[in-house]
Amino acid sequence: MRVGLLILKRLGAALLTLWLVSLLVFILSSMLPGDAASEMLGQSATPEAVAALRLKLGLDQPLYVRYFQWLFGLVSGHPGQSMISGLPVAEIIGTRLPKSLFLAGLTALVSVPVSLTIGIVSAIYRNSFIDRALNVMTLSMVAVPEFLVATLSVLVFAVSLRWLPALTIIPDVADPASIARAYALPVMTLCFVVVAQMARMTRAAVADQLDQPYVEMAVLKGLTKPRVILRHVLPNATGPIVNAVALSLSYLLGGVVIVETVFNYPGVASLIVDAVTSRDMPLLLACTMVFCTAYMVLVLIADVAAILANPRLARS
């Protein structure tokens, strides 16, 4: 009972935040000097043509009316038309989103097991040589910007070694070998930063549990090390670890912007960069909301996991 209520509360808070985000970005976008009509028609347009388009686009309406029109459009899946291509935004995003999700999914598939292993191993062997080496490694990895990793990996694997293509061309035939070849560099680049982040947070979560008196008690009960870890430490660390995974994956959302651009990958993130360059506001707003929703979903998953992993909340 209480758990359901708690989860509902978190959901409500997430929706409230999302709504505030929509308000914020809409107000921001309305601060753009000039408006969509003059932008679309260019400098040579006659004032009459601009006025006519304004009327057609509803730009003569007050801000709040436009906001609610946009918001209802957004919620019902019709967030307007692109100012550049004239295509419905939903359609553009619809073709791009699965590609971004596929890239993110592949990255998660690779990075989660790797980073959990690194994090748990370095926590168990705390302050040993392995731990300190891993610490310096992950610490350095999180400090390197994605575009550097992307550039340098292109330099090494595509330019020098000529093993992999520098640009990602999604293969027509979906055999594992060609997919692996096509996606190797972007996935590697994304993993580079995310793995380091996730491993560090996992280590902190596990190390935190290792300091608890019940772990000492388990050792003093004569239990084997694997049993102490699997039965006592990990169940308590589940909540924080899921939290670490979710938060690190949300870091991906920024990473894909660079990676899709560098590797010329046709996803939502490279769409955003195009929208910014061409000041295609309806497209930019919609993409922003997609990214924020993704972030909120990840945070919500982390919250729910933390609630479910805690018997104090899960029972009674």
Next chain:
Amino acid sequence: MAVTVNVSHLKVAARGEGGMPIPIIRDVSFSIKKGEVLALIGESGSGKSTIALSLMGYTRPGLEVVGGRIQVGDQDVLALKSDELRALRGKTVAYVAQSAAASFNPVVRIMDQVIETAVTTQMCTRAVAEAKAIGLFKSLALPNPETLGHRYPHEVSGGQLQRLMAAMALMADPALVIFDEPTTALDVTTQIEVLRAFKAAVKERGVTAVYVSHDLAVVAQIADQIVVLQHGEVREAGQRDQILHEPDADYTQSLMQAAQPEKRVRPSPAKALGTMAPILQIKGMKAGYGKARDGSLQKTVLDNIDLTIEPGRALGIIGESGSGKSTLARVIAGMLPPAAGQVCFHGEVLPPSLRARSRDQLRRIQIVFQNADTAINPAQTVGEVLARPLQFYYGLKGQALTKRVNELLDLIRMPSSSADRLCRKMSGGQKQRVNLARALAAKPDLILCDEVTSALDSVVAAAILDLMAELRHELNLTYVFISHDISAVRAVCDDIMVLYAGTQVEAGQSQAFKSAPYHPYTDLLISSVPQLRRGWLEEARPGSSGAQAQPEDGLCRFLPRCSLKIPGLCDTMPAPRHALSDGRNILCHLDEPSLRAAQLETV
């Protein structure tokens, strides 16, 4: 099953900066005969837990055994390989930790944890193990032994968890059991039951045991031999009665004295009652947290409190955790406005909240918090801490300020050079002195002391108590002294008020609290305080931490735990407040003769 234990020349060191070993245990030797209980006694930092854990071949992270030999039965513990150590732990040697609440895994059911060692090492089947565990629960006097194991640790009370931990330790019929301060975190009324259960379990099985404690009176009940430790060295070791009655070492004597404040603290020359106008008067006060819509409290912490303090006297307020004693101090200080009733100071009604009080009103009442670690800003020097009230209330500057700071340091027996030291670099006792001096700096009419000694080691705490008594003598101070320790309160206070669950169950002059009759709760409290003599545990009346259910509003709060309750009266009518012949008043249906009869018969 029991074994002999031999520890010889044990040395444990911490790895300091740059790999330099810092000795923690310096050359400790002792031995325990089969079936005997040995107590390791000492204050924090004495190394008592470190020694106890080394008997299991275990050292905490950062520590290592650097010399000596530990023999448990025929096993040389320090020479064991890791799989041999695993076979030793939990089976030959078992451990009962200080905080059961933290030492049970919060996400695993209690039964699974209790039988874990037995089942994972294939000592017996699950069903056999569970049956045995339930038997142990019964013998440790745990309620609902059949179903208790299905619960999670957070669903069980602290005293029960501590006994469950003992059951876990006894599961594998160990030859040696280590109890590491197992009752320190408990209220005295709970401690007595847990101690009884432990003692019975140890006696019944004839196991050898090591009992680690800082409390001599507890140790007196359970140990055959006592080893007194200080700074990782043995100060004195011997049979229990020899240590208790003819202690040799100075340190043991100071521990003994610290444990008996009433014998030590010089009685203060209190002004006779009723000769002066009261400093503080509270009538019908009610306080709590959370205002509901209709203006009532969501959680009432204190209800219907009356008190009067006359100048130069010390009022002790006593109760167990959750009784509302700290809240009372907060109300007087103005940190929590009362929901009903008034606080009169020098005959004037004090504004309920801090903001409405004048600077002079604030100056006249000073509060000293329990934990000096958090009560003093660690980033400031001792001088800065003491100077601030002088600047704030008296506008002192320059020479005058320095002079007054030095006077204050002198009052708390600290050298004037300590003014430049950072607070976070001071010891616990020093910080508590500074804490006290900061209150004195304001030259207050009333000092509220909230558990000022409970975070300190007994010898240090005794020194603070002595200092407070001396200061009272020198400066004619008026104290409210809040504590859970009735012997400390009786030693330093002229008047005592007993709180139970937010109600004032008994109040009167301190001398009157030396003999029965008492309110049934006061009686339980007093009889639960361990005494420094053997046999006390057996003579003391059985405690009754009992049911947690709260009685209906208006009825006696102590009802569920009261052994003298009168069915049909206590559970239907609110208890009246009535006076005893020596001037105390109690909140109880029973009259003086029947209380006296009930409480004297067992002593």
Next chain:
Amino acid sequence: MRKSYSLDAEALPQDGLAVAERAWKSLSISGRVGLVLVIFWLFIAVFGAFLSPYSPSAFVADDVFLPMSATHWLGSDYLGRDTLSRVLSGTRYTVGLAFFGALLASATGTFLALYAAVSQGVLDEVISRLMDTLISIPSKIFALVLVAVFGASLPLLLLTAAIIYLPGSYRIARALAVNLNSMDYVEVARVRGERKLYIVFHEILPNMLNPMMADFGLRFVFVVLLLSGMSFLGLGVQPPAADLGSLVRENMSGLQDIAPAILAPAIAIATLTIGVNLLIDALPQSGNGKGGH
């Protein structure tokens, strides 16, 4: 006159050299590497312009993408400018923007947090909700939106960075402040009758400084990563100015030749951010501020 609180006030009376030596000895090897890197890059950022052999915008080399040589230590870029001079000037942009951006974020975050924690109630609620909203827009996306609307002039980039990292700073500072605000010594000051300002500046702030300094270091790294990434996309520092990210972008065509023109700014960014991270990690943790996001 307010007394200043140094990292360790006991060290004050001793001479500075001994303190520096003790601090150096207390650092781990990776921490020392970090400290050296940080000092090196701060020095370059401040004095780089005086060391610059050529003007960063002058076309001085005979050819584009020249390798390292005695006249051009780091070769030439895609237009034949001196790479060393351009890296020296790019460092100033990168470090300067990140330093002031992070400073603005940390300082504003700290003061908002103190204000919210001490006043509590509705104001705290409103500020915290606003910060939660800001933090739930992924930083790069938020930066892109702000640049799309307001453009990418240097002051706006600085402000963008500050707005984006303000909520993180606020969160940590608020957690610290709420924690400290419930400390008994703050309670004592309140019971003494002290004003809010005194409590904030004398009792709470001094105990927040260490963790907030570490947090400032982390924010600095974040801003470097963000702004160089934006510049790399062509949406950050605009020509003729160029930060290290812009240098990597404009010399992309030299990737095939593995020209120093692209390697040098890449290595500069990496050593700068790694250096700061290593240093912060080696600082003694005061327990309450674990850093992170």
